[in-house]
Amino acid sequence: MQETIRTKIIDAGSLEEFPVKISKEVIVEGLPLAVFRLGDDEFYTIKNECPHQKGPLSQGIISGEYVYCPLHNWKISVTDGKVQDPDEGCVETFPTYLKDGRVLIELIEEAT
């Protein structure tokens, strides 16, 4: 049987609430997310938990498309969630778009 995935789109707020090159912490019913606005309409969302020891990635220094975890400086790509060498791992990513001035995040609702 094939796996079917259902997603839902949530509205995280209006464009102005997301400053460029700063990450915003967004909590969706208990799920902690870090939303990154890298350019005017360039948005990425990853889980706000470092794969190392759950450091809040929204608090890290952002350089290019990478964020450095505030706890032990792991370097993580915000576009694909991959941890960079020499550390390993990856963090969940969530497709994010801008539509009519609203920031929309796509979450997986269920997989059957």
Added chain:
Amino acid sequence: MEKLVLIGNGMAGIRTLEEIIKRDPDRFEITIFGKEPYPNYNRILLSSVLQGDSSVKDIILNDYDWYEKNGCSLHCGEEAVQVDTEQKVVYGSSGTKAAYDKLIFATGSDPFMLPIDGADKEGVIAFRDINDCEAMIDTSKTHKRAAVIGGGLLGLEAARGLLNLNMEVDVIHLPEFLMERQLDEPAAAMLREELENQGMVFHMNKQTVKIRGEERVSGLLFKDGTSLDTDLVVMAVGIRPNVALAAASGLETDRAILVDDQMRTNVPDVYAVGECVEHRGTVYGLVAPLYEQGSVLADHLAETAESAYEGSLMYTQLKVSGVDVFSAGEFTDGSDTKAIRVHDEFEGVYKKVVVRGGSVIGAVLFGDTSDSPRLLDMIKKQTDISEMDKAAILPSEKREASTESAVVSMAEDETICGCNGVCKGDIVASIQEKELSSLQEVTQHTNAGRSCGGCKPLVSELLELTLGDAFREADQKEPMCGCTTLSHEEVTAEIRDKKLTLVREVMNVLGWSEPEGCSSCRPAINYYINMVNPEEAEDDANSRFINERVHANIQNDGTYSVVPRMYGGVTNPEELRKIADVADKYNVRMVKVTGGQRLDLLGVKKADLPSIWEELGMPSGHAYGKAVRTVKTCVGQDFCRFGTQDSIQLGIDLEKKFQGVPTPHKVKMGVSACPRNCAESGIKDIGIVGLQGAWEMYVGGNGGVDLRQGDLLCTVTSDEDVIHMTAAYMQLYRETAKYLERTSHWLERVGLKWVQEQLVDHEANCAALAERMERTIAQMEEPWEQIVNSGTIKQDYFDVKHVTT
């Protein structure tokens, strides 16, 4: 192209490939199997990772780019599990099938785990790879006691690392004295005394027979019936060459894989190199001989020269900070040997040179190892010393009085880097021909210093000697980070010259390879632009580490702590009441007295920070900042029967004046009113001690990782003079230290004498520095109040969005 396969992505194997590629880059198509999930790293420096001096990142020798650039296809994390020497194919654990024309085994060795009851329990590990290192670091966060079985090189390095991780460390050793394979008894006794002073507890003559515990280790039982409680066991009793795959593939093995002088095994086209090799009856466990093997094998495979490996002389050096130990050759006394001995129990120095028939055959040095390259050379060459006087054999004995460097008297062909076999002449020639000017460049071009790093001070001295005056300018150029080749000093000079005032601008104008920099360079640049031009620089909050961005300390669970100022450690009922109210209202998890004489509210939610600050109405204590933090005081004259000065008032004045001034690293002060020093002024960045009618100013103290006692800078008579000198001293530090260089390290680098020349002997200069400090102070703003009053900062940096679906 011929196909070359390497099994084992470690130090010996990759060095062999580097040598082959250097000789003939196009000869082989190379495939590598590496069981560990990392590119080749410097195993030797695991000790320094554990001791906290480097990170895993710093010890990578060949990054993934290197493999790609040199056309090596690396199967990282894949073990070679089968070799068909008939068909000439190697099979990997993830299904890779690699055909070869030539095959090299470089499988290294495995740590030997004592086969005793309980050795399989959780918390019983070895010290061999990154995983072990991380296991120790992780354990130290949750457990207190560690036991190291084995008092040899590895065991002691592990024990020192565990001490640095704040564990209580017991070392269990079976023989009578430490490092018995490398040291004689007097040296071992001195070593033990030194390590005991550092905090290790030794149990000699103890044989472990059982490891106790449920799932996790809880203790050790010894043969004599005694026992010991522990939370972690590190076995460092020895290594066992990793030969299982080789043996299963039909290679002849004894203690290890047997090879001839060209590193050939008994099977055609199959070679072996490294710790997995036995050559003329010897198995080596140090990189120097392994690298010599690699070079011979490269000559043979690339067919560039006919060389032969004829065995190596072994020597050792212990990499434990504060302890210099060296030993080589035959160092025990025999009936036909005589020895030169120097034993100075006051200085903690021991030197023994063993001589047979006129030539040096072995040596042990403790406390001062500066003669080691020379002795090693004499042992290798079997120099006839019958005509030499003692000073010629141990030049350090003569040097005592003068400060001349050991490299001056070394011959051109004396080895400086033992691990990589690089002699003085090679280094000098490279420096001159390739116009090298930094330690890093010398390492890149000659390999000197690339393994254990023990020779780096000598290489530096040689660089200085060779370059002469040019050296001061080239002065140890280390790039700021991977984004640039410029050093800290050069970046600062460019910021001054070009009047750069924005972080972005600096990276852009100076040609950063990563356009947006990284977490190392951005905070540094931000500091420098503000230091150089406090009026015009535009502070970039996003280039600051989170603590300085939100003006609180991030905690392990993502909450924050709040430390308000209590000038000089003095508070009053009103302040305490406010703190208590806030703590109640915001459910603060804990209120704690800090080591800096003030109160800390711990476990605060980020979104609550601005309201808490507002309700406290107290200024920030900058407990998070690379800035002036606290001024600790003692009660002093007003209360104390010994007090000679008003230490509380001076402390408060200093703190009020300099609070929060940004500095390369944090700055802490202390003021005590008499030499009993209850404010611990001796271990502060700036420590003031009151005498009858005078204040002594101590500088460069540090109570942290590298404990250091402050040096007396000067004695002054008034409070105003203390403040003036503090301003000038701090400004000198601000202008000439590298970002993240604490005053203690800076002072060691530039020297107390230089600082005194700048400040004490040069009044005008001192005044100019103090004046520049005033310019910075004039720009200071109270950060908490600033945030409380700014809606946008609050919104951008503190608000958390809650969304429901």
